[in-house]
Amino acid sequence: MLRDGGTGDWIGTFLGHKGAVWSAKLSLDTALAVTASADFSAKVWDSYTGTCLHTLPHNHIVRSAAISPDGLRVLTGGNERLLRLFHLGDIDNVTTLESSTGDVHAHSTTIKSVLWQDTAHAISGSEDGEIKWWTLSNSDKDYTECTKTIQLDHPLSFLEWSANGHIMIAIAANDVYFFDTHSPGSLLKCLTLPHKPSCASIHPITRDRFVVGLADDTWVRIYDYNSAQELDCFKGHHGPVHAVEFSPDGEYFASGSEDGTIRMWQNTPGRAYGLWNGC
Numbered sequence: 226m227l228r229d230g231g232t233g234d235w236i237g238t239f240l241g242h243k244g245a246v247w248s249a250k251l252s253l254d255t256a257l258a259v260t261a262s263a264d265f266s267a268k269v270w271d272s273y274t275g276t277c278l279h280t281l282p283h284n285h286i287v288r289s290a291a292i293s294p295d296g297l298r299v300l301t302g303g304n305e306r307l308l309r310l311f312h313l314g315d316i317d318n319v320t321t322l323e324s325s326t327g328d329v330h331a332h333s334t335t336i337k338s339v340l341w342q343d344t345a346h347a348i349s350g351s352e353d354g355e356i357k358w359w360t361l362s363n364s365d366k367d368y369t370e371c372t373k374t375i376q377l378d379h380p381l382s383f384l385e386w387s388a389n390g391h392i393m394i395a396i397a398a399n400d401v402y403f404f405d406t407h408s409p410g411s412l413l414k415c416l417t418l419p420h421k422p423s424c425a426s427i428h429p430i431t432r433d434r435f436v437v438g439l440a441d442d443t444w445v446r447i448y449d450y451n452s453a454q455e456l457d458c459f460k461g462h463h464g465p466v467h468a469v470e471f472s473p474d475g476e477y478f479a480s481g482s483e484d485g486t487i488r489m490w491q492n493t494p495g496r497a498y499g500l501w502n503g504c
Contacts, residue, residue, distance in 0.1 A: 227258070227272060230472065231499035233489055239270050241277045244286075247303075248338075252292040259299055261287035267301045269313065281311050289339045291347075300347050302336030308349055310361065310369070322349075322359055322369045331357065331371075338384035340393070342406060350384035354397060358409045373410045377402070383422075388429040389473055396422050401437070403427065403450075416453040420446070423467050428492075430475040438466030438480055445469060445480045445490070459490055 227236040244264030251258050251272060258270040267290040269279040281290075281301065288303040299311045308322035308331040322331050332351035340348040347359045358373040379398035386406070387394045392413070395402040399418050405411040422437035433450050445466055447457040464483030471478045476498050481487045491498065 227275075228487075233487065237275045239268075239275055239277070241268055241280075242266070247287065248289045248291075250291050252296045253294045254296060257292055257296060259290045259292050261290040261301060261303065263287075267299065267311075269299060279311075279313065279316055281309075281316075283309070288335060288337055291339050291341050293341050293344050295344045297344075300339045300341065302331070302339045302349055302351075304335050306330040306332050306334065306336060306351075308336065308339065308347075308359070320369065322361075322371075324357075324371055334380075337381055340384065340386060342409070346409070348384070348393070348409075350381045350395060352380045352382075354378070354380050356381065356384065356395060356410075375410055375412075383424050385424070385426075387425070387427045387435075387471070388432055391429075392427055392432070394425045394427065394435075396425060401425055401435070414450070416448070416450075418448065418453060419455075423465065424469050426470045426478060428475045429471055429473055436469045436471065436478050436480075438469045438482075440465045440467065443482070443484075445488075461488055462486065 226238050242262040242264050244262045246260050246262050248261040258272045261267045263286045265283045267281040267287045268277050270277055285304040287301050290301045292299055301309045310320040312318040323329055324331055332353050334352040336349055336351045338350045345361055350356045354377040356375045357371050360370045360372050377397040381397050383396035393404040393406050399421050401416050403413040405413050420439055423440035424438045425435055427435040434447055436447050438445055443462040445459040449456055462482040462484050466480050466482045468481035477489055477491050479489050
């Protein structure tokens with residue numbers, strides 16, 4: 226579903242997948258959306274009309290898909306352990322990214338997340354605990370190279386941009402890793418939490434706090450970035466929380482749960498803003 230970011234109002238629904246949708250992302254200009262599904266496909270959508278523009282076939286569950294910043298290519302990953310690069314202008318032109326050893330499999334286990342750093346660089350994260358940085362060329366014959374690999378101490382469960390794309394967050398067991406996106410692979414901080422988080426997002430303006438969702442309970446918690454001290458706890462969901470995200474201005478954050486709801490939480494209660502305007 227596509228919803229208004231300030232109010233949560235429903236805009237439209239993308240219809241076509243026949244399995245669980247594991248990932249949904251907009252292009253940088255918001256004109257396109259890409260989704261990854263358990264029906265062994267990724268789909269590219271016109272975000273204004275809801276029309277499915279392309280169906281990208283796979284041989285197993287697709288866990289993550291992302292559109293390049295220029296809107297020309299889609300990178301996918303999932304249970305096949307393969308990273309596929311699709312060219313939207315020539316949909317049959319597909320490149321498989323190989324590991325540094327020449328193995329066609331980019332990772333040894335399921336790929337949980339794929340991200341674009343810019344049009345020439347991408348990142349993948351897998352349950353094998355590896356995060357890999359890739360250099361890509363945009364030419365008639367794609368050249369790809371794995372330029373850096375980081376091995377986490379535990380299997381990776383989450384990898385996503387935060388703070389308006391300036392920080393990348395990874396989660397493995399109870400550890401939350403914060404990476405500097407301007408220096409690939411540069412670790413800013415690693416914090417170990419008393420609870421096992423499933424997702425996280427750092428405040429995009431102050432960067433002094435971060436929100437996490439939990440797979441083991443129904444609460445959403447705020448932690449201090451410097452000390453890992455719990456600052457607040459939000460109750461309201463009735464199922465595990467698998468997605469959290471601050472708004473770009475940091476005024477609110479959203480959480481998505483197995484209870485079938487998305488909740489929007491005001492970061493500064495009492496301030497007239499978006500959904501709370503005039504309240």
